[in-house]
Amino acid sequence: FESIEELMLxxxxxxxxxxxxxxxxxxxxxxxxxxxxxxRDILISIGMGSILAEKIISYRLGFDGxxxxxxxxxxxxxxxxxxxxxxxxxxxxxxxxxxxxxxITTKSDNFKFIACGKLSNNETISKIVCVVDRAGVIKYxxxx
Numbered sequence: 355f356e357s358i359e360e361l362m363l364x365x366x367x368x369x370x371x372x373x374x375x376x377x378x379x380x381x382x383x384x385x386x387x388x389x390x391x392x393x394r395d396i397l398i399s400i401g402m403g404s405i406l407a408e409k410i411i412s413y414r415l416g417f418d419g420x421x422x423x424x425x426x427x428x429x430x431x432x433x434x435x436x437x438x439x440x441x442x443x444x445x446x447x448x449x450x451x452x453x454x455x456x457x458i459t460t461k462s463d464n465f466k467f468i469a470c471g472k473l474s475n476n477e478t479i480s481k482i483v484c485v486v487d488r489a490g491v492i493k494y495x496x497x498x
Contacts, residue, residue, distance in 0.1 A: 383462075388462045
């Protein structure tokens, strides 16, 4: 796929389902899930239970439990999960399996930006969606 909207061409896909999943999917990347940015539903969808997903998200939120504050944390390496979190034996097996399979990472190579704006003398809102890789190369650009 070259764009996420091409999923609408897949048999069985409908607009309702597409709207539910489109913000959690990308056509850019290497198939790995970044545990530092993935939401709860994505963590669960790759095989983590809801408790393990919550442990990862709670760790990322830091001590105040609030997103986007100065005490937010990130895992430097996938192996850090095992040292930083109090994991059950089953959770440890899940993490080891995800690490061994190369399915999780702690770094992203592609970044999505959404910008909205309007001119002061016009009520029309314009939206730009773009994806840029780590080297600064624009991989996708759409203006609505």
